Amino acid sequence: MKQGAIAIVPLAAGAALYGFAFGLLAAQVGFPWWGVGLMSASVHAGSSQIVAVEQFSGASGVLGAALAGAALNLRYVGIIASLSEILAGLSLRAKLLAIHITGDENWALTMAERARTPNVGASFLIGSGVVMIGVWTISTTAGAIVGAVLPDLEKFGLGFAFTAAFIAMARGLWRGRVVALPWLVAFGATVTVVSLGLPRAYAIVVGAACGLIASCAVRRFGRGAA
Known part of the structure; x- marks a missing residue:
């Protein structure tokens, strides 16, 4: 310890x-x-x-x-x-x-x-x-x-x-370009929700969920391509 x-x-x-x-x-x-x-x-x-x-x-x-x-x-x-x-x-x-x-x-x-x-x-x-x-x-x-x-x-x-x-x-x-797409997706989703006038707390939740989905898609299709 x-x-x-x-x-x-x-x-x-x-x-x-x-x-x-x-x-x-x-x-x-x-x-x-x-x-x-x-x-x-x-x-x-x-x-x-x-x-x-x-x-x-x-x-x-x-x-x-x-x-x-x-x-x-x-x-x-x-x-x-x-x-x-x-x-x-x-x-x-x-x-x-x-x-x-x-x-x-x-x-x-x-x-x-x-x-x-x-x-x-x-x-x-x-x-x-x-x-x-x-x-x-x-x-x-x-x-x-x-x-x-x-x-x-x-x-x-x-x-x-x-x-x-x-x-x-x-x-x-930040782990380099490998995480760029999920980050951009999360950012875009968050900005969209905020621009619609919804509470920022829900914008964070939506952005995180979209980023997670994008990350899973990148990993899945990345393995498929390999």
Whole structure:
């Protein structure tokens, strides 16, 4: 566990920066600091939290926010499936803990280390995950505490922190031209739904679904061509 905890520190430092910005803006739209901290510890999914706060600040319904967050986190189905070998042999309680604290950063780091050193396993994943969820919860809570006593931060341009966080996450998920078509399809579908005047939360769901369908089609016909 110690090896994973130390290895994740540089990534955790980066997450703390946009976690603090998220906390600031969440406080500005009315979220209490304890609510932000509770959400970070129980949900532990930055993209879902950002979308939820945006939707609630825009007076969107709970269902819309939940659907948008779920669509953004569909990738975790594949992420958790990829951990089946690593989590094999653990108790159910340990597996549930490992799944809860698994995020993009510690999953990617664990898989990269495992590719170099096959004996890297659950202890590395859990150690890095504990650090990540701790840093995320503390940074978002701290941001919310500070944001509650500061004036309107939108005039300083900090509202762009949400967009910047998504750009950073998207950049990390980019895998070259092989994913270009699904991304374009998702983008086009999302823009179309927004232009029709429907809630942005549903636009995210539609875009994610269309992108997933396009990705499946690319893989299927790509194999056929090969």
